[in-house]
Amino acid sequence: MPTALITGATAGIGAAFARRLAADGFSLVLVARDHARLADTAAELRKRYGVEAEALPADLSADEGLEAVEERLRAGVDLLVNNAGFGNRGAFLDVPVADELRMLRVHCEAVLRLTRAALPYMISKGRGGVINVASVAAFFTRGTYSSSKAWVVNFSQSAAAEIAGSGVRVMALCPGFVRTEFHERAHMDTSGIPGFLWLPAERVVDEAMRDLARGLRVSVPSARYKAIVGLGRLVPGNLAGRVSTRLGRR
Structure with a gap:
């Protein structure tokens, strides 16, 4: 039975990955900060x-936590989903530096370290996959959040290129707006976002798994967001920056 490790596994996209992979017969290793909620989630998945x-x-965001997950990954998993992440409310100069540095640690350092810990086992078996959850924000200019997600996309593509031919795949997943707790936790007002831009987490996960199986290195779920990303690459940077204030966070 294959094993998947999922970070940020108790809500949103991470929880949707857990349900999908459990339904597919994966054993799960669930990672999150909230001990009680994590235990409840694991028990529910076992029962269901x-x-x-x-x-x-x-x-x-702490060395102790990163080291614990690295150790588990080195013991061997077949799929790693680096999903943990969060947003900070406010413009760059309004957000405390400590909060921005914590974001970089979770979005960048953790993704790098956990991917690095997982790959040797996978490569030794000649199979496996890593899904690094980025965002449509990666393709626009919108502060530290979009910058960190752009790094995740670039890193994932680079890692995928380095291990090409090994049987192991690395992919960046770039969703747009998804119905999760993400915006509520960041105290973001989403009332002005059109309904057609929202995607269910289950659809994002289904498209991610399909794209990983196809060998894609970057997955942008739904035709509407593929179009948004494509158009974003054609418009001037200053205009894209203004647009990203509306479309910049998953």
């Missing part, structure tokens, strides 16, 4: 799908 679901509480 009859799979093994290990709870691994860890704060990925």
Whole structure:
């Protein structure tokens, strides 16, 4: 039975990955900061799908948490989903530097370290995959958040190129607006976002798994967001920056 490790596994896209992979017969290693919620999520998945679901509480902004997850990955998993992430409310100069640095640690350092810890085992087996959850924001200019997600896309493409031919795939997943707790946790007002721009987390996950199987290195779920990204590459940078204030966070 294959094993998947998912960070940020108790809500939103991470929880949708957990349900999909459990339904597909994966054993799960679930990573999140909230011990109680993590244990409840693991128990629910075990009961509903009859799979093994290990709870691994860890704060990925701290060395202790990163080291614990790295150790588990080195023991071997078949799929890693680097999903943990968050947003900061406010413009760059309004956000405390400590909060921005914490974001970089979770979005960039954790993705790098956990991917690096997972790949050797996968390559030794000649199979496996890593999905690094980025955002449509990666293709626009919108502060530290979009900058960190742009790094995730570039890193994932670079890692995929380096291990080409190994049987292991690395892919950046770039969703747009998804119905999750993400915006609520960041205290963001989403009332002005048109309904057609919202995607269900389950659809994002289904398209991600399909694109990983196809060998894509960057996955942008839904035709509407593919069009937005395509247009964003054609418009001037200053205009894209203004547009990204509306479309810049998953």
